[in-house]
Amino acid sequence: MGRRVERSEEDWRRELDAEQYRVLRGKGTEAPFTGKHYKTRDAGTYVCAGCGKELFVSEDKFDSGCGWPSFSRPMDQVEERRDLSHGMDRTEVLCPDCGGHLGHVFEDGPRPTGLRYCINSASLKFKKRE
Ligand code: FE
DSSP states (O other): OOOSSOOOHHHHHHHSOHHHIIIIITOOOOOTTOSSSTTOOSSEEEEETTTOOEEEEGGGEEOOSSSSOEESSOSSOOEEEEEOGGGOOEEEEEOTTTOOEEEEEESOOOTTTTOEEEEOGGGEEEEEOO
């Protein structure tokens, strides 16, 4: 529906590994403390594992203790949508370019934003700054 990056389900399945597909396309959640990036502290940029869109920078990453990569803000506008699934009232975060599921945003983050973007490692690729 007018996204910059559109693929058929078949193409997504081919391009993504099983965990990326489950999370990005199936709105899955990786188990806490298991993802590739929850402990990453290097300087760099986190891009969408589906389409490569730049989403978060390391300067906005913080250790929330929740077991998923946590950021106080996105680099640019991301898509946010109310999510009433699983008996909870949450705000889902999606990649604006491909519509991939990234995670959720909560209002218990550090100042000044007060936000915690709780993002699955499987939805991200890390590009280390040279
Ligand atoms: Fe994307």
